[in-house]
Amino acid sequence: MEFPNHHRQIVEDLMSGKFILPQERAFEVLRENEDFYINFFKASFNYDLKVNQDFVYLVSDESNETLSRDICIFIALLSYELDRDGKNFLERIQFSEFEMEEIESYFTNSSYIDLILSNKQLKDVDSRKNFINTLNRRNIIEKTADNRFVFTSAHKFFMDFATDIVKFENAEKE
Template identity: 50%
Template sequence: MYPDKHKEIVTSLMEGKFITVEDFLFETIKKNEDFYINFFETSFGFEVIGNHNFYYLVSGETNENTSRDISIFFSILCYELDKDGKNFLEELNYTEFYIDDILEYFKNSSWLDVIKANKQLNTDDSLKRHIGTMVKRNIAVKQGNDRYSFTKAHKLFIDFAKDLIKDDKNESIA
């Protein structure tokens, strides 16, 4: 006997989606966390990662670059928001962003070398498609009229960037 909404949970996670605390599926996974940890490990060799904000899958065999590109996206956006005098964590948690504002941040960024080298971020169209990918993965939500907000899943990528900075600083000191 599988938990309620099992097929939806498996389909969502296998499609690379984050199931966030706002999603009705979150409670089912949380109540059955041990089951899902064992299910995905036994069935697919995947690891279920979860916290009080979201669940997602990890596979040691993947070679996809989307997570890297999302991390770069958030790193640049946060840098530009901070440079603009805004608290980037508050902005990501509580603000809706117009697509034109995001495009403008990237066009005027001091990280143009990184942006131009990344196929997901180097043109307006590719950046729009990249944001669409984040919507499909439940990292961003389209609010309508070219406005987007970010789900709690953005925290994974912010934490990843923080860890990279710490590692880089530790290597510089050593």
């Protein structure tokens, strides 16, 4: 049986929890063979493959809830602090590079300091460094140097979640 190009890389990346991004070759292969891969992951592992124009990712019944929650807290805090600082947070997250020093400044001076200190992955400089590496492994950010990074299009996955919170609240009110 013949498999599409980069098949092994695609399976390995998705199974290690990575988001596959438009700038990767694998993304194009996935888009071209979308039906095949949806069936492949469903039949082989009972996983759902989600494909959209910004990223491709896998969903299973078992979710890494802790990591997901910590990522949400991280992006929520960063968005809040950027906005408080008078920045266009969405534009900055979409288009700008961040230095770890800037992140440290926002987190150490945040009014959500209690929440930060109580979170294992975000509580101090070292934890946050490790956390950034985890985000890098998952393709949510891309490290441009040891202490600098940019967000990838996968950040939209979490921004959509924030939008859904408001939609859900509004629907409940109605």
